Amino acid sequence: MLLLYCLLSVPLMILLTRKAEFSSAHFYWNDAWSAAENERVFGKCSNRNGHGHNYTLEVTVSGEIDPTTGFVVDLKELKDILEREVVSVYDHRHLNYEVPEFKQAVPTTENMAVAIWRRLDGKIPNAKLYRVRVYEMADLFADYYGEVTE
Amino acid sequence: MSAGTPIAHFGRRYHFSASHRLHCGELSAERNREVFGKCNNPFGHGHNYVVEVLLAGPIDAATGMVTNLADLDAFAGQELLARFDHQNLNLLPEFASQVSTTENLAVEIWKLFQGYRHATLKKVRVEETGNNSFEYFGER
Numbered sequence: 001m002l003l004l005y006c007l008l009s010v011p012l013m014i015l016l017t018r019k020a021e022f023s024s025a026h027f028y029w030n031d032a033w034s035a036a037e038n039e040r041v042f043g044k045c046s047n048r049n050g051h052g053h054n055y056t057l058e059v060t061v062s063g064e065i066d067p068t069t070g071f072v073v074d075l076k077e078l079k080d081i082l083e084r085e086v087v088s089v090y091d092h093r094h095l096n097y098e099v100p101e102f103k104q105a106v107p108t109t110e111n112m113a114v115a116i117w118r119r120l121d122g123k124i125p126n127a128k129l130y131r132v133r134v135y136e137m138a139d140l141f142a143d144y145y146g147e148v149t150e
Numbered sequence: 151m152s153a154g155t156p157i158a159h160f161g162r163r164y165h166f167s168a169s170h171r172l173h174c175g176e177l178s179a180e181r182n183r184e185v186f187g188k189c190n191n192p193f194g195h196g197h198n199y200v201v202e203v204l205l206a207g208p209i210d211a212a213t214g215m216v217t218n219l220a221d222l223d224a225f226a227g228q229e230l231l232a233r234f235d236h237q238n239l240n241l242l243p244e245f246a247s248q249v250s251t252t253e254n255l256a257v258e259i260w261k262l263f264q265g266y267r268h269a270t271l272k273k274v275r276v277e278e279t280g281n282n283s284f285e286y287f288g289e290r
Contacts, residue, residue, distance in 0.1 A: 030212055041213060043220055106214030110158040114209065139163035140219070148154030149208050 011064035015130055016072045018059050020082045022091035025052040026107040029096070050094060055112075056135040057086060059120060063127035073127045085119045109136045113144035121146070155208040159272060160216040162203055164226050166235035169196035170250040173240075194238065199252075200277040201230060201259055205269035217269040229262045252278040256286040264288075 027050045028042035038046045045051070059082060063072040093099060095107040101115040117132045135141040171194040172186035182190045189195070203226075207216045233242070239250040244258045256276045263271050277283040 028214070032212070041218065108209075108214035110156075110160060110209045110216050111214040113158055114156045139165075141161040142216070143159035143161065143204075144156065145159075147157040149157060150154060 011067075013062060014065055014072050015060050015062050016075075016078075016127070017061075018075060018078045018082060020057045020059070020079070020087050021054065022057070022087050023052060023054050024090050024093055024095050025050040026095040026102070027051065028106050028108065030106060050096070053136050055090070057082065057116065058131075058133040058135070059116075059129070060131040060133070061124055061127035062130040066126070073124060078124065081120070081123055085123060086116055089119075109134050109140065109142040110144075113142040117144045117146055155211070157206060157208050158216050159204050159206045160222075160269065161205075162219070162222055162226070164201045164203075164230055165198065166201070166231055167196060167198050168234050168237050168239050169194045170239040170245075171195070172249055172251060174249055194240070197278050199234070199255075201226075202273075202275040202277070203259075203263050203271065204273040204275075205263075205266070206272050207269040217266075221268055222266065225263075225266050229265065230259065233262075252276050252282065252284045253286075256284045260286045260288055 027048055028045040029038050029048065030041075033041070059078070061073060061078070065072055089099060095102045095112075099107070099115075101118075102111070105111045105115070113132045113134045116134065117129065120132070121129050129146065132144045133141055171191065172189040173182050174185070177185065203222075205217055205222070209216055239245050239255070245254070248254050256274050259276060260271065260274045263274060271288070273285055273287050275283055275285045
């Protein structure tokens with residue numbers, strides 16, 4: 001199989017996933033609403049003193065296998081990009097107060113997946129961002145594939 | 151920044167425990183034992199099932215959500231957990247005329263979550279054990 005691959009030199013598309021972890025504080029609040037409305041919609045997540053989670057980020061990229069290295073992307077390089085673009089900004093921070101994208105948007109898991117996509121899109125050499133998955137906890141996650149409504 | 155509203159997928163996992171027995175009434179006792187092996191034990195056995203539902207929709211600009219988790223959990227509590235948790239699957243109407251395999255369970259759970267109106271159902275995954283899982287995307 002390897003021989004055939006080398007002979008034909010057909011680029012093979014592969015999905016590659018790297019995980020990273022960070023811990024952050026947040027709360028859910030919409031300034032346009034009354035306190036009662038915030039509590040009704042967001043429940044205990046609306047406690048303005050904040051609460052926190054251990055988040056797990058899974059970033060999946062697609063690309064061709066480099067015939068020389070056998071890599072789609074250099075994992076160390078991908079790890080460094082995740083660290084620089086996301087973890088160093090989000091880890092041990094209060095998302096509402098310290099991360100610019102959540103000055104306006106509510107820091108839900110869905111909005112975090114979109115924000116992380118926007119932070120990473122176009123910054124990974126030789127690969128295309130395929131999916132951003134954010135786990136708020138083991139039983140709750142959001143996926144973003146870069147899709148938008150018409 | 152892209153134009154338009156981002157469409158995200160929201161995944162949530164639920165846990166329940168239930169007993170079952172794999173048995174097909176149309177097959178002989180011997181054939182049932184051959185096909186289903188120890189899962190055919192007449193006294194039944196049980197699992198800690200994990201159900202993962204994946205829903206998609208535009209992120210609401212006011213709430214930042216595809217769907218409100220409280221609504222989804224309330225729905226799952228009523229439709230999924232109240233129905234299946236600590237039950238014998240074989241005695242439920244869903245399995246009156248089909249084997250209670252996890253494949254069939256995934257399809258039944260898909261049908262239940264189609265009744266959830268706040269987002270579009272994309273996938274149901276059921277883990278029977280840590281080593282066995284089944285996914286249904288609504289295909290026919």
